[in-house]
Amino acid sequence: MLSLHQLRCFLATYEHGSLTAAADELGYAQPSVSEQVRALETSLGVQLFRRVGRGVVPTTVADTLRPHAEKVLAAVEEAREAVQSVKAFETGTIRFGMFGVARLYAGAGLIADVLGRYPGVRVELVGQNSTEVAEDLRRGRLEAAMLAVSGVESEGITITPVAREELVYISADPTRLTSPVTARRLAEASLVMPETTWRAEDSTRILLRQMLHETGRNPQTRIEVEDVETAVELVGLGLADSVIPRGAAEQLIPRLAPGAGWVSLRPRQWDTFAIVHRTGAVLSPAARLMIELATARIQEIAEPLARS
Amino acid sequence: MLSLHQLRCFLATYEHGSLTAAADELGYAQPSVSEQVRALETSLGVQLFRRVGRGVVPTTVADTLRPHAEKVLAAVEEAREAVQSVKAFETGTIRFGMFGVARLYAGAGLIADVLGRYPGVRVELVGQNSTEVAEDLRRGRLEAAMLAVSGVESEGITITPVAREELVYISADPTRLTSPVTARRLAEASLVMPETTWRAEDSTRILLRQMLHETGRNPQTRIEVEDVETAVELVGLGLADSVIPRGAAEQLIPRLAPGAGWVSLRPRQWDTFAIVHRTGAVLSPAARLMIELATARIQEIAEPLARS
DNA sequence: GGAAAGCATAGGACGATCCTAGGGTTCCTG
DNA sequence: CAGGAACCCTAGGATCGTCCTATGCTTTCC
Numbered sequence: 253m254l255s256l257h258q259l260r261c262f263l264a265t266y267e268h269g270s271l272t273a274a275a276d277e278l279g280y281a282q283p284s285v286s287e288q289v290r291a292l293e294t295s296l297g298v299q300l301f302r303r304v305g306r307g308v309v310p311t312t313v314a315d316t317l318r319p320h321a322e323k324v325l326a327a328v329e330e331a332r333e334a335v336q337s338v339k340a341f342e343t344g345t346i347r348f349g350m351f352g353v354a355r356l357y358a359g360a361g362l363i364a365d366v367l368g369r370y371p372g373v374r375v376e377l378v379g380q381n382s383t384e385v386a387e388d389l390r391r392g393r394l395e396a397a398m399l400a401v402s403g404v405e406s407e408g409i410t411i412t413p414v415a416r417e418e419l420v421y422i423s424a425d426p427t428r429l430t431s432p433v434t435a436r437r438l439a440e441a442s443l444v445m446p447e448t449t450w451r452a453e454d455s456t457r458i459l460l461r462q463m464l465h466e467t468g469r470n471p472q473t474r475i476e477v478e479d480v481e482t483a484v485e486l487v488g489l490g491l492a493d494s495v496i497p498r499g500a501a502e503q504l505i506p507r508l509a510p511g512a513g514w515v516s517l518r519p520r521q522w523d524t525f526a527i528v529h530r531t532g533a534v535l536s537p538a539a540r541l542m543i544e545l546a547t548a549r550i551q552e553i554a555e556p557l558a559r560s
Numbered sequence: 561m562l563s564l565h566q567l568r569c570f571l572a573t574y575e576h577g578s579l580t581a582a583a584d585e586l587g588y589a590q591p592s593v594s595e596q597v598r599a600l601e602t603s604l605g606v607q608l609f610r611r612v613g614r615g616v617v618p619t620t621v622a623d624t625l626r627p628h629a630e631k632v633l634a635a636v637e638e639a640r641e642a643v644q645s646v647k648a649f650e651t652g653t654i655r656f657g658m659f660g661v662a663r664l665y666a667g668a669g670l671i672a673d674v675l676g677r678y679p680g681v682r683v684e685l686v687g688q689n690s691t692e693v694a695e696d697l698r699r700g701r702l703e704a705a706m707l708a709v710s711g712v713e714s715e716g717i718t719i720t721p722v723a724r725e726e727l728v729y730i731s732a733d734p735t736r737l738t739s740p741v742t743a744r745r746l747a748e749a750s751l752v753m754p755e756t757t758w759r760a761e762d763s764t765r766i767l768l769r770q771m772l773h774e775t776g777r778n779p780q781t782r783i784e785v786e787d788v789e790t791a792v793e794l795v796g797l798g799l800a801d802s803v804i805p806r807g808a809a810e811q812l813i814p815r816l817a818p819g820a821g822w823v824s825l826r827p828r829q830w831d832t833f834a835i836v837h838r839t840g841a842v843l844s845p846a847a848r849l850m851i852e853l854a855t856a857r858i859q860e861i862a863e864p865l866a867r868s
Numbered sequence: 869g870g871a872a873a874g875c876a877t878a879g880g881a882c883g884a885t886c887c888t889a890g891g892g893t894t895c896c897t898g
Numbered sequence: 899c900a901g902g903a904a905c906c907c908t909a910g911g912a913t914c915g916t917c918c919t920a921t922g923c924t925t926t927c928c
Contacts (some may be wrong), residue, residue, distance in 0.1 A: 254636065308906080330631070335621060343624070344620050347620060392613075392617040392619065577875095579874075588918090590876095611874095611875060
């Protein structure tokens with residue numbers, strides 16, 4: 253079996269024209285190098301050196317092998333260096349989950365933070381829909397993610413809240429925004445709801461369900477959409493109202509629904525932003541970095557929560 | 561210590577997303593592959609796979625390492641192949657066809673060239689008679705040969721002329737060498753002819769036939785022999801005259817027929833030396849080497865022809 | 869809730885690696 | 899030309915690495 257060790261011994265021998273000198277360079281005893289070279293010769297079925305009393309002389313096969321052996325060892329070095337540089341965040345890909353409105357709070361800015369610190373790195377923010385992120389986490393394809401959650405419990409998943417953000421009622425009809433929206437009024441509203449949080453434990457929906465339950469009505473969600481932007485646009489068109497985090501409203505309404513506005517709920521409700529990862533997993537430095545930066549970003553905008 | 565074996569285990573695991581499947585592919589038990597991968601991770605100081613209950617998931621570091629690992633293994637394969645292709649020269653037998661007078665021009669010297677470059681090699685110069693060489697070529701037992709030819713056409717055989725050599729009339733009778741020999745005189749001569757060239761298209765004989773035809777006579781070849789040496793010896797004994805390439809005459813007459821001499825024909829005639837091989841065949845490095853060396857030898861003595 | 873799939877660990881057999889000690893050959897030198 | 903230096907080889911033993919089987923644990927699927 254051809255080995256890197258054999259190639260190293262071969263090259264040292266080739267360069268020095270001597271097994272003894274090669275052994276010195278490599279820090280081995282001479283018979284060891286001799287054995288390695290012989291093993292290489294046997295494994296290739298070719299003589300690499302002619303033993304001529306004093307010293308050894310490379311054959312033409314050795315001449316042929318040499319550049320290839322050097323290339324192999326160079327490739328090994330490259331591999332090692334590539335890994336080390338990734339380890340030190342100089343290059344490579346950092347993958348991080350970020351779902352729903354969290355993206356509005358820390359998307360582009362977070363990437364800018366990472367690239368500012370590690371210019372060579374490639375960042376991947378995954379999260380088209382919450383079930384996909386959940387699956388990726390569960391399967392281990394994703395180390396960690398930043399999400400908006402309601403509860404703090406899940407099987408095999410650890411959820412660490414880092415910030416909270418008030419939920420507001422948004423509408424294009426100014427008459428609906430004159431006072432905080434109560435459960436009764438919410439139950440009567442025609443709503444468009446984006447899928448912004450963690451799985452079925454969507455805090456906004458739980459809230460709505462609770463409110464509606466109090467009023468004895470069924471859920472009245474008129475439209476379901478994937479992303480917040482679409483929901484806000486629909487609100488801007490006057491087709492429905494919605495309930496989203498305040499920061500999202502402040503950011504999106506001027507851009508996508510200039511005619512709309514927002515108002516608090518009564519009682520006030522909050523979405524929780526949290527770091528989510530597999531329970532018991534040892535997080536990589538990359539993941540820890542992303543968590544740190546994402547948390548900092550979120551806490552600049554939303555109200556910080558003490559991390560446990 | 562990073563090893564090729566570890567890289568192989570890593571790649572198999574990466575591709576299958578499973579240590580068990582990788583072990584199956586490599587023909588090892590699962591714990592062995594597991595051990596190798598872990599050793600690689602330890603030696604690099606990074607985690608390459610996240611163990612996630614069922615199966616393993618590559619980390620971003622693994623993504624980075626993979627192309628490098630592939631490159632290393634590819635380089636190893638290249639090295640092995642390079643050695644194997646040279647090995648044929650080192651230890652194997654090089655067979656090369658060389659018929660008739662060509663042997664005089666490039667026989668021993670050619671073998672010396674080859675052995676000088678590849679001391680371990682065994683060289684076989686085949687070619688006792690032309691039909692045998694023809695058969696060997698046609699059957700593929702011989703990759704290529706150096707021959708004296710007349711034409712440049714043959715079924716399934718590619719003929720590449722490399723040099724030409726004047727044909728001279730040799731005799732032990734000085735009175736026959738006072739002036740160039742014409743067709744008439746040739747027709748009157750008593751000749752001993754060796755079989756020196758390619759099959760029936762023996763250039764010397766074709767020439768003779770043409771000359772004799774002009775004079776209205778039948779072929780007058782008195783003696784047929786296999787090799788030039790015998791023919792020259794017979795000439796030396798005064799039993800007949802002959803027509804052979806000038807280089808053969810210069811080389812053989814002093815040794816085998818000291819009393820004899822030579823003179824040009826009128827008009828002058830030439831034998832052509834050519835490389836012969838199966839049309840469309842891919843020549844081995846060994847064959848290419850022989851062709852190169854044989855051509856160089858021949859062209860040192862005979863008049864070079866541009867190779868097409 | 870049990871079966872299946874898949875990784876980790878443990879312990880032992882076997883082979884590879886590396887060392888020291890000593891023998892042989894070539895080449896230089898007095 | 900004899901002795902020594904340089905250099906390679908062989909031999910034998912200690913140690914380490916590799917690979918196996920057996921088994922336990924977790925996750926996943928039915």
